[in-house]
Amino acid sequence: MVDKKLAARVDAYVDEVWDSVVSDIDTLVQIESVEDLEHATDGAPFGPAPRAALDAALSIAQRLGLDTVNCNGYIGYGQIDGQDDKQIATIAHADIVPLGTGWDFDPLRVTRKDGYLIGRGVADDKGPLVLSLYAAAFVRREAERSGSAPNHTLRTLIGTNEETSMGDVEWYLQNYREPDFLFTPDAEFPLICGEKGRVQGAFRSQAIVGKNSNTVLVSLDGGTVANAVCSLAEALVRANAKELPAANNIELEEAGDGLTRIVAHGKGGHASMPEGTLNAIGVLVDYLLDNKLYSPSQQSYLELEQKIMASTDGSSLGIDATDKFFEPLTCIGGTVRTNKGCFVQTIDVRYPTSTNVDKMCEVLEPLAQQHGACFEVQANMTPFLTDPESPEIQTLVSTYNEYTGKHGHAFTIGGGTYARHFSKAAAFGPFEHGATLPSWVGPEHGPNEGVNEEEFKQALKIYIVAIMRLMEISLD
Known part of the structure; x- marks a missing residue:
């Protein structure tokens, strides 16, 4: 006392x-x-x-x-x-x-x-x-x-x-x-x-878009920072907006030159507390895949995106983990960009002591390769x-x-x-x-x-x- x-x-x-x-x-x-x-x-x-x-x-x-x-x-x-x-x-x-x-x-x-x-x-x-x-x-x-x-x-x-x-x-x-x-x-x-420890990394696709390309999916862009769940994302596709179906959290608008802008809305939040959020990139990717708004060379990367967005505990990627001191690992997609003909998707992982960056890379690097992409660690802080x-x-x-x-x-x-x-x-x-x-x-x-x-x-x-x-x- x-x-x-x-x-x-x-x-x-x-x-x-x-x-x-x-x-x-x-x-x-x-x-x-x-x-x-x-x-x-x-x-x-x-x-x-x-x-x-x-x-x-x-x-x-x-x-x-x-x-x-x-x-x-x-x-x-x-x-x-x-x-x-x-x-x-x-x-x-x-x-x-x-x-x-x-x-x-x-x-x-x-x-x-x-x-x-x-x-x-x-x-x-x-x-x-x-x-x-x-x-x-x-x-x-x-x-x-x-x-x-x-x-x-x-x-x-x-x-x-x-x-x-x-x-x-x-x-x-x-x-x-x-x-x-x-x-x-x-x-x-x-x-x-x-x-928790923190890994920030990025999945980069092969060059599958370009100014002179005729690919269906022209660009992806979403999120503001890597350490927040994305609340707004958009894609530019070669399609007629009037022929595309309506969907929840999706807006369609004509962008000229035979292009349509697809805007997805989500619910943002901090990367360390993703419960209750809705990732707009995931909403957008699901819509693109459901409606086949991609070229054959782009499908595999979109399927990788879908895996990234399918969970917030890393289980859809095979990196989920927990221990007696910490709550389970969290993993979110923060930003997606179109850069030099490639799509680049960032992730933010907060991890407990039962795993580490090397264990995660052993899973994420071959997974990226399976989808014609690469994974690179941009920053790591140990727990x-x-x-x-x-x-x-x-x-x-x-x-x-x-x-x-x-x-x-x-x-x-x-x-x-x-x-x-x-x-x-x-x-x-x-x-x-x-x-x-x-x-x-x-x-x-x-x-x-x-x-x-x-x-x-x-x-x-x-x-x-x-x-x-x-x-x-x-x-x-």
Whole structure:
């Protein structure tokens, strides 16, 4: 159980500093810290605005009494030195996704309304970043109160490139040693202890279309990014639109010169959570095959496309897998393009520890060859897992449960956070898994991005107590 005297000091501290917490979040939200590589410079490798947000966060950390270091503009940190050489760390980020449209509030200011904080980055991840700094400031205050440094060093890392390539943390790990344990406040409670591996690859057909070709299927185009289920896809075919049958989720329109444009509609979603989606490429391919809208040389590739789209667990391709830590493998078709006379279909696979990229290639490469195509891996990240029974993970989860009265357990996801870059790490809050928001409050990356203020205050308390407890653990 939480020490009652410590809990009382934590409660008083959070009440004391809360208005300053909100003010500091607002300071960071005012900086439109979107990656801008066109204007990157030495000391600002991801652009001037992410650097400005890093400077502002370091200024907050310094004001709170932390020793601060700017690591060449890639990343920075505030620190409290410990009695030994072991290091506990947090990592949050000061960069954001673009503002986008549809806002009812100023995206570059924090608006307080009906118990919520609204603004770009309040949830992802400027708000949690400020919480991590104030949690560290409490540890510093306790050290001064007791007259003794904490057992381990505490470092609060401030990233600047999480939303795009995570080049900040890659640079950091090339130049600094890893923390002995780290958590990132950029996810959900109770705690994420593992993230699936991720393979991005592409099936490329032989050259079966061309400007001077008389093939029936002239082009395929669909999807926006490789890591999202395609919601809109289209094909250009040599056919009379008036002679083609109607079908669900299909639009037909004349395109001139004896061509018809076939537009397929689906329901998009994130590659790691394809349940409930409908891939528009699959809708389109089924229509083309059902109505023989292809030349003989194109049929086999369309049949391969159909296999790709026939499942979201990889079973139609023969790569399905699961294990005791992760939910089953997911596999989705993201984009299809017509490129230099070839069709190119991307896939995004999120996989558990029971398989790997080599095992998948042993299946996918010969399958592609059977259909007159080739398969190539474009990127691969191995699964990340920290033992859910480890004392560090159990400390975080038990602290969460005590503060909430719940009986949560560590879980794994298909997405990715900073945590996967470290050997022993977790993603820990600050949001409730599966929680819903009022209709006027938006999610991360959306318009009206917002957080529940009381839940944020509780998250700060959880972080403080969890860190204080981690200080008592013997880190291996």
